[in-house]
Amino acid sequence: MDSIRSLSDPRIQAFLSSRRNDRIYHPSPSNWEDQVLYFLLPDRFSDGNERGYHSSSSQFESTSQTPLFQPSDAGNAVRNPQDEALWQEAGVRFAGGTITGMRTKLGYLKRLGIGAIWVGPIFKQVAGLETYHGYGVQDFLNIDPRFGTREDLRELVREAHEMGIYVLLDIILNHAGNVWEYQGGAKEYTGEEFPVEGFFDAQRVPNIDMDPDAVAAHLSAYPDGAVWPSELQSKNCFTRKGSIRSDGWDEYPQCVDGDFFDLKDINLGQHQLEGFAPTPALLALVEVYQFWMAYADVDGFRIDTVKHMGDGPTRYFATRIHEFAQSLGKDNFILIGEILGDRVFETVETTGIDAALGVGGIQEQLWKLPRGLVSPKGYFGMFTNSAYMNRGAHAWFRDTIVCMVDDHDQVWNPSQKSRYCCGDGKKTILAAEAMNLCTVGIPCIYYGSEQCFDGTGSDDRYIREAMFGGGFGAFRSRDRHFFNEEFAVYRAIAEIAEIRKTELALRRGRQYLRKISRDGAAFGYPVKYPRGPMRSVVAWSRIFDDVEILCAINTDGDSEQSAWVRVNGGSKPPGVTFEPLYPKGKASLTVEKKAAGAAVQVMVPPGGFCMYKSRQRELTSRDGRKSSRRSRYFCC
Incomplete structure (x- = not known):
């Protein structure tokens, strides 16, 4: 082709x-x-x-x-x-x-x-x-x-x-691209249309009239001159209003009609x-x-x-x-x-x-x-x-x-x-x-x-x-x-x-920034203060249906950070745990009752990341048989 x-x-x-x-x-x-x-x-x-x-x-x-x-x-x-x-x-x-x-x-x-x-x-x-x-x-x-x-x-x-x-x-x-030249060289946007010199030929000389018939008649127009396909070769295909000024990137209509630096704006x-x-x-x-x-x-x-x-x-x-x-x-x-x-x-x-x-x-x-x-x-x-x-x-x-x-x-x-x-x-x-x-x-x-x-x-x-x-x-x-x-x-x-x-909650779940605590008593969102970088655990949950995945990063690249993290637990049954997803080999987290509600304690390595998922629990049905489903203790 x-x-x-x-x-x-x-x-x-x-x-x-x-x-x-x-x-x-x-x-x-x-x-x-x-x-x-x-x-x-x-x-x-x-x-x-x-x-x-x-x-x-x-x-x-x-x-x-x-x-x-x-x-x-x-x-x-x-x-x-x-x-x-x-x-x-x-x-x-x-x-x-x-x-x-x-x-x-x-x-x-x-x-x-x-x-x-x-x-x-x-x-x-x-x-x-x-x-x-x-x-x-x-x-x-x-x-x-x-x-x-x-x-x-x-x-x-x-x-x-x-x-x-x-x-x-x-x-x-x-x-x-920069496929044609203005008469007299580059122009800046003023709102008016500027006259054009012509399309560049293969040697970057602007000597091809901006008209499909003129381009077709020019021996060196294809493949390295003018613009293609030929349907774009009329001068009316371009706004021809000069480049957007340095102070005009958010100014209407300049930001729409002006050239993007030396790239030539197409009239859409x-x-x-x-x-x-x-x-x-x-x-x-x-x-x-x-x-x-x-x-x-x-x-x-x-x-x-x-x-x-x-x-x-x-x-x-x-x-x-x-x-x-x-x-x-x-x-x-x-x-x-x-x-x-x-x-x-x-x-x-x-x-x-x-x-x-x-x-x-x-x-x-x-x-x-x-x-x-x-x-x-x-x-x-x-x-x-x-x-x-x-x-x-x-x-x-x-x-x-x-x-x-x-x-x-x-x-x-x-x-x-x-x-x-x-x-x-x-x-x-x-x-x-x-x-x-x-x-x-x-x-x-x-x-x-x-x-x-x-x-x-x-x-x-x-x-x-x-x-x-x-x-x-x-x-x-x-x-x-x-x-x-x-x-x-x-x-x-x-x-x-x-x-x-493999985890739907990470792709489609609701998202909640979590409050944290150093001592398990006073909970709040991490805050960056003026005196220097915030060295802290930042935790959030992704929740989908009855699954909660708790994620945490450590903004301290040099030291491990520990924090209590608030999780969902409105009707928390005893001993609910979060099982590790990443990295492998970490211990499970057990939900504990704190003054601010249910919380788990996480330890995140320097500059690292960890992720836990609420585990499946076996529930007993009315006929005495056990069925596997996730604990419905979420309150969001």
């Missing part, structure tokens, strides 16, 4: 027509909150040349080139100023990851407990620019050749499905819902992504920069995509929106997308709480203080928020980009990822977190290290890979994810 330039191509239309029903598509999961997501940037994940890892079939790979990272390899890329400069420069260029490389690591992800992969953008980028992250699209119908081919994507999805892993694609509607139509009519550009993009659904059999989309699209275009797109997905037999095809600002939940409900990416406030709390830098009521309050939505306190968030500790942007911390494990974060990374896995929402792990990547620096490159090493490996290394399944944090996440898979 090479050289597809238009949506009118019969090969595209074959997938958009009724003939798509001749194929049996992979069904959606019944509930997305049952899955653990894993987000990766294709350029930074794997090139398939690693040695010393286990394949999808658990075979040990010993013939490839790149060896497994050892602690002594840290800093091997920065041993002198010249090498350090090369390592830093490598961070802003394509590193060499591929779709085939992803395929070779499906076993690694499966054994980690991953149920769905969120793949960063893989579409063809603007030639001559180092948009390795994938968000500068020039051709929406083709895969960037540095990543692979359409068939490579199709094979990745097929193999993932065979292993029980869903695949989500990161897609862009708001903008194209009016922003309001009433009377919305899609533009030709939006209609084209709907068909583009319907094609990828039908061709590759993917299971969902993460939609970039939803905040900058407007509610009208977002709802139109969501409706068309959901209807098309149902025609393929994908009744729960998920649309996850990147939504920043104060309209997150309103946007989800208004537009019909399924979930919001929990960046910003939620991510900041997940990052700071396990370090003891904030009080826990900040994080847990985000899931309980929802009266304004007239919703049940926690149920609505269960499958509408995707939560993650780290990501590739870290928008809440623009002045200093840092992964969680930077500094002393390694001491509490288990606590952070355990919170992510065992609190409300759809958990997502950012690639490398399971290997304690600790990137930190002045821009995004430092939190986008290459898992396969190359010239920009983690820990300031090069030519070493990090697919180490014996690494302690990898193994801990895998064990917790497996428990999550």
